[in-house]
Each structure stands twice: as C-alpha cells, then as structure tokens.
Amino acid sequence: MSSSRTAIGLRGIRKTYGKTTALDGLELDVKEGEFFCLLGPSGAGKTTTLKTVAGLEQPDSGTVELDGKDMRGVEPYDRGVAMCFESYALYPHRSAYDNLASPLRSPRHRLPAADARDRIAAIAELLGIGGLLDRPVGQLSNGQRQRVALGRVLVRPARAFLLDEPLSHLDAKLRQQMRAELKAIGAVQNTTTLYVTHDSVEALALGDRIGVIRDGRIVQTGTREEIWYQPCDTEVARAFGRPRINLLPGAVAADGGFRSADGKVELPISAAASPGTEVLIGVRPRDLALGEGPGHELTGTVYVTEVLGRSVEVTVRLGEQHVSLVAPRADTAGLRPDDPVRLTVRPENLLLFEADRPERPGRRIGR
Amino acid sequence: MTGMTGLTVRKRLLGWLADLALILYFVFALFPIAWMVILSLKPANQLFSTYFSFTPTLGSYRTVLGDSEGIPFVRFFVNSLVVSVGAVVLSLVVGLPAAYASARWRFKGSENLMFTLLSFRFAPELTVIIPLFVLYQKLGLFDTYVGMIWVLQLVTLPLIVWIMRSYFADLTPELEQAALLDGYTRKQAFFKVALPLVKPGIAAVSLLAFIFAWNNFVFPLILTSNEAQTVTVGALSFLGGDRPKYNLTAAAALVSVVPPLLLALTIQRYLVRGLSFGAVKS
Numbered sequence: 001m002s003s004s005r006t007a008i009g010l011r012g013i014r015k016t017y018g019k020t021t022a023l024d025g026l027e028l029d030v031k032e033g034e035f036f037c038l039l040g041p042s043g044a045g046k047t048t049t050l051k052t053v054a055g056l057e058q059p060d061s062g063t064v065e066l067d068g069k070d071m072r073g074v075e076p077y078d079r080g081v082a083m084c085f086e087s088y089a090l091y092p093h094r095s096a097y098d099n100l101a102s103p104l105r106s107p108r109h110r111l112p113a114a115d116a117r118d119r120i121a122a123i124a125e126l127l128g129i130g131g132l133l134d135r136p137v138g139q140l141s142n143g144q145r146q147r148v149a150l151g152r153v154l155v156r157p158a159r160a161f162l163l164d165e166p167l168s169h170l171d172a173k174l175r176q177q178m179r180a181e182l183k184a185i186g187a188v189q190n191t192t193t194l195y196v197t198h199d200s201v202e203a204l205a206l207g208d209r210i211g212v213i214r215d216g217r218i219v220q221t222g223t224r225e226e227i228w229y230q231p232c233d234t235e236v237a238r239a240f241g242r243p244r245i246n247l248l249p250g251a252v253a254a255d256g257g258f259r260s261a262d263g264k265v266e267l268p269i270s271a272a273a274s275p276g277t278e279v280l281i282g283v284r285p286r287d288l289a290l291g292e293g294p295g296h297e298l299t300g301t302v303y304v305t306e307v308l309g310r311s312v313e314v315t316v317r318l319g320e321q322h323v324s325l326v327a328p329r330a331d332t333a334g335l336r337p338d339d340p341v342r343l344t345v346r347p348e349n350l351l352l353f354e355a356d357r358p359e360r361p362g363r364r365i366g367r
Numbered sequence: 368m369t370g371m372t373g374l375t376v377r378k379r380l381l382g383w384l385a386d387l388a389l390i391l392y393f394v395f396a397l398f399p400i401a402w403m404v405i406l407s408l409k410p411a412n413q414l415f416s417t418y419f420s421f422t423p424t425l426g427s428y429r430t431v432l433g434d435s436e437g438i439p440f441v442r443f444f445v446n447s448l449v450v451s452v453g454a455v456v457l458s459l460v461v462g463l464p465a466a467y468a469s470a471r472w473r474f475k476g477s478e479n480l481m482f483t484l485l486s487f488r489f490a491p492e493l494t495v496i497i498p499l500f501v502l503y504q505k506l507g508l509f510d511t512y513v514g515m516i517w518v519l520q521l522v523t524l525p526l527i528v529w530i531m532r533s534y535f536a537d538l539t540p541e542l543e544q545a546a547l548l549d550g551y552t553r554k555q556a557f558f559k560v561a562l563p564l565v566k567p568g569i570a571a572v573s574l575l576a577f578i579f580a581w582n583n584f585v586f587p588l589i590l591t592s593n594e595a596q597t598v599t600v601g602a603l604s605f606l607g608g609d610r611p612k613y614n615l616t617a618a619a620a621l622v623s624v625v626p627p628l629l630l631a632l633t634i635q636r637y638l639v640r641g642l643s644f645g646a647v648k649s
Binding site: 051054055056075076077081082083085089091092093102103106107108109122133152158 | 397410534539541542545546548549550552553560563564617
C-alpha cells in the first residue's frame with residue numbers, strides 16, 4: 001500500500017498573519033498512498049497547513065513539495081490536489097449535483113457528461129446523498145452539506161486529498177459509520193490523503209500514521225502504536241485515550257525508583273534521570289487492573305465509580321492523588337466509596353516524563 | 368367611562384398627535400409635487416391666477432412630448448437614458464473587477480486608491496468643472512455621449528466600487544478557493560462563483576447608480592449644449608424665451624421623474640434581497 005516515496009513534503013514552513021505565527025518551521029512527510037492524520041487543537045495550524053499544501057496560502061518561508069517537485073509559483077489549480085473545507089465551501093447558488101459536478105466540468109478534470117453522471121451517482125450512493133442531488137445546497141442539513149463537500153473531493157482524480165475535519169458536523173452515529181467507510185472507499189485507498197482532525201479517536205481509527213501538531217509545529221509523527229505507547233511528551237499522552245492518562249507527580253528517589261510527591265506511591269522503575277529530578281509517571285486507565293496480578297502493586301481507596309456500559313470507570317485515591325482506571329463491570333461489583341482496593345500495573349505500561357514546565361509540557365524520558 | 372384611566376386617554380391622545388404630525392410632514396413633503404402636478408395641468412392663461420379654480424388640461428404634456436416650442440424634449444429624454452445607462456454599464460465593467468480586487472487582496476496603495484475613489488463622491492463637482500470644460504472643448508468631448516458617460520463615472524464608479532466591495536468582502540474566499548481546487552482559474556472562479564453570488568447586489572447598486580446619474584445636473588449643464596443635453600437641464604429650457612412657461616417646465620419635470628421613480632419602486636425588492644443575502648448565507 002504505502003511505499004517509501006514522499007508524496008507531500010513540507011520543509012521548514014513558516015507562515016505568519018500579522019503578529020500571530022500560524023506555522024513555525026513545520027516539517028511534514030506524507031508517503032505515497034498513505035492516509036496521514038494531522039491531529040491538533042484548534043488554532044494549532046492544521047487548516048493553514050492544508051491550505052499551504054493546496055497553494056491557497058503562500059508560506060513566508062520554506063518549501064512545499066508534491067511528488068518531489070517544488071511547488072513554488074504553481075497555482076492551486078495546477079497542483080492536482082483536492083480539498084474538503086471545514087466550512088464546506090459549497091457553491092450556494094447551485095444544486096448538490098452541480099456542486100459535485102463542478103470539478104468534472106472544469107477545464108482540468110473534464111469528463112464527458114455521461115461519465116460524470118455515473119461517477120457522481122456512484123459517489124453520492126457511497127456517501128448516502130443519492131436522494132438529495134436535485135436540492136439546492138441551502139436546503140440541506142449541515143451533515144448533508146458536509147457529505148456533498150466530501151463528495152466533491154472524492155469524485156475526481158487527485159494527486160492527494162486534503163480533508164479538513166470532513167466528518168465533524170455529522171451526528172455521532174453517522175460519523176462512526178462514515179469513519180469506518182471512508183477508508184474502504186477505493187479512491188481513498190489509492191490516493192495519498194492528508195486528513196485534519198481534532199478528534200484523537202478519529203486519528204487513531206483512520207491514520208496509517210499520525211502527526212501531532214501544536215503551535216504551528218509537528219511535535220510527533222508515528223503510527224498509532226508509536227503515538228500511543230511512546231508519546232513524546234505529556235500533552236501528546238493526554239491527547240489520546242479517554243479517560244485520560246493518569247499522570248502522578250513525583251521525583252526520582254535515591255535508589256532510582258519513583259516516589260510520588262506525597263510519598264504515598266513508590267514504584268521501582270529504572271529512570272534515566274538523576275535522583276531528585278521532578279517527574280511525572282504516566283499510566284493509562286486501561287493498563288491499571290483491579291486486584292491481584294502480575295506487575296507492581298499499589299493500594300488506595302475507592303473515590304467514585306461510574307458505569308460506562310459494560311465497563312466501569314473507577315476513580316481511586318492514591319495518597320493525595322486520584323487515578324482512574326477502567327475495569328470490567330463484574331470486577332467492580334460491590335465497590336463502595338472509601339473501600340480499600342489493590343491495583344496492579346505491568347512495568348512495561350509505565351511511562352516516565354519530565355515534570356511539566358510553564359513553557360513546554362514534560363518530555364518522555366523512559367518507559 | 369370613569370373606568371378608563373388617565374393613562375389610556377393619554378396614550379390615545381399621543382397616538383392622535385403622532386398621526387397628525389405624520390400627516391403634516393406628509394403634506395409638507397409632497398406639497399411641491401402636488402403643486403407641480405397642478406401647475407402642469409393649468410392652461411397657460413390661468414397660470415398666475417391666485418385662486419384655486421382652473422380648467423385642467425393635458426396640453427402642457429402634449430406640447431412637451433410633441434417637441435413643440437422648438438425644444439427637443441424627447442431627445443433630452445433619450446439622451447438621459449443613453450448617458451445614464453451607458454455610465455452604469457461602463458462603471459460595472461470597470462468597477463466590478465476593481466471592487467473584487469480590493470475586497471480580496473491588500474496591495475500597495477490599495478486603501479489610498481479606494482479612498483481617492485470615494486473622495487470623488489464627496490468633493491463638489493463644481494471644483495473640477497472649469498478645467499473639465501476646457502479639457503472637453505479641446506478634446507472634442509464637449510456635448511457628446513462619450514464625454515457625458517465618461518464624466519458621469521465620477522458619480523457612478525465610486526458608488527458601484529464601494530458597495531460591491533462590501534458584497535464581495537461578505538463572500539467567504541473559500542468559495543473561490545474551492546473553485547481553484549476544482550480546477551478553475553482565478554478568472555473562472557470570479558465569473559462562475561463570485562459574480563453569480565453578488566447578483567442581487569449588482570442589481571441594487573446599478574439601479575441606485577442609474578438614479579444618481581439621471582439626477583446629475585451640473586455636468587450636463589456645463590459640458591453639453593444641445594446634442595447630448597439631458598432632461599435635468601433640458602427641462603429648464605421652457606423657462607427661457609419671452610415669458611417663462613412654468614406649466615411646460617412642470618410637465619417636463621414630472622415626465623423626467625418617471626424612469627427613476629419606476630426604478631426606485633423596483634429597487635425596493637432588490638434592496639431587501641440584497642441586504643438579507645448576507646444573513647441567509649451559511
């Protein structure tokens with residue numbers, strides 16, 4: 001599927017709007033045929049990145065490469081990329097059909113009318129908007145408009161698809177369904193896709209690789225496993241997984257182990273840090289188990305339990321800290337607040353970070 | 368009746384007073400028009416009678432529209448149409464791209480350019496009329512359609528550029544960006560996406576500009592003599608001669624009000640559509 005050739009390459013892209021810096025030396029490599037998810041909070045520079053690739057924004061410095069060719073001075077319509085805008089950017093004076101047909105009627109992607117009709121029908125069917133094609137886009141709901149906007153991208157051949165939160169306005173059920181279907185669409189499988197989202201679940205589900213963007217810079221790129229098991233810092237660790245990762249503040253003890261700030265939690269780790277270094281130890285809620293088991297043992301008391309369906313989120317007080325864990329419902333039967341509990345965690349599931357600083361989140365310094 | 372409180376009485380009284388004030392203003396505002404209508408219906412020998420009774424006649428209209436008295440009123444009327452429509456069309460051709468460019472891109476001196484254009488609207492025409500007169504005489508533009516259409520750009524162009532600029536600014540640039548990525552050039556994006564979306568604005572501003580051009584008095588007064596003279600100046604011709612023919616002037620003025628009036632009635636619909644356009648856009 002994905003080869004090693006770089007389809008989209010961004011080298012040291014800087015872009016400022018007045019005094020605000022949108023992109024700050026952004027580096028990005030998207031491989032040929034890859035589905036790459038760009039994840040970040042709003043204002044991180046995701047949309048600017050897409051528009052820079054598309055040629056709609058000119059970077060102050062740095063180069064955009066498509067299939068290895070420098071795109072400086074190449075107009076958007078000559079870059080051969082298709083983009084789905086977060087605002088949909090549908091032509092309000094035209095019907096859904098005419099919106100979908102727009103690329104296929106343009107001088108660069110023109111198809112004979114009959115072929116265009118077939119393609120549009122196929123894509124509309126795929127996106128579940130087949131019955132809406134005659135309507136003016138003004139009469140469509142937000143979810144329907146978003147699918148028309150996605151269709152306008154998928155209907156045409158492209159060197160790369162640039163998708164800016166294409167599922168954000170669908171209702172939860174439809175979003176989940178579309179998420180599952182999106183990657184199965186032939187056009188998407190065959191085409192390099194740069195997908196922007198602020199939803200970590202979406203990124204984990206869709207991305208062959210994920211890039212985490214923050215303040216106009218890519219802070220980490222990797223497969224979902226790399227991002228999940230080896231987050232580069234506490235903020236990336238916090239961005240993925242609900243409930244959030246537990247981060248206990250403490251310091252490296254004289255014996256090289258971890259001792260929590262209140263002294264109530266001790267974990268024998270092998271930290272590559274000198275004693276006294278302030279650290280955070282991270283453990284994901286699903287990696288903490290209730291009761292006896294292999295690994296390190298911790299004791300605490302139940303603070304609160306919340307049923308999530310078949311599993312239960314239990315918040316446990318460990319000294320002065322709270323940690324959450326997710327356990328099967330059967331294991332938590334009869335747990336009441338203030339009941340003493342034993343927790344176990346496998347050593348390989350512990351992540352060690354530097355303490356957060358005001359200017360930057362703490363970096364990971366060990367497993 | 369004792370149940371009726373002083374408050375409701377006062378409310379009702381205030382309502383009557385408001386109605387009365389409105390009626391008074393209405394009379395005040397419409398009186399000149401009513402007076403003109405009466406004047407235009409009076410026969411020439413009863414023009415200066417001070418009492419209100421007269422024998423109404425359409426003779427004045429017949430004279431004015433029949434080009435009698437040696438004054439080619441119909442030609443003035445046609446001149447006005449040609450010159451005003453021509454000025455608006457030229458302003459649209461030149462002004463729409465200008466409005467679009469200034470709404471979409473900041474370029475060096477763009478704001479100064481726009482302000483200069485606007486200043487044509489608030490600078491009195493009389494300040495430039497004498498140099499213009501001399502220029503027009505030398506260039507052979509004096510008393511020509513081309514000359515009038517050109518000089519009326521001072522009236523219509525700033526209006527069209529400034530109003531259309533705000534219409535274009537209200538359109539999200541992402542629509543044209545989408546068109547660019549669909550494979551259209553910038554020019555095609557302008558013509559196929561941006562322009563159709565500001566149609567209500569174009570209609571409204573064209574009608575407005577037409578009325579301004581039609582009503583202009585100073586330029587035709589100084590820069591035309593006979594061939595290209597417009598109704599605003601031409602209607603005054605009836606005041607010349609051995610004695611002023613107020614009835615003919617009134618009839619001519621009323622006839623010349625008709626096109627702007629008709630357009631003003633149509634503009635209302637377009638203006639409402641034009642103004643609500645921004646609100647319904649997603």
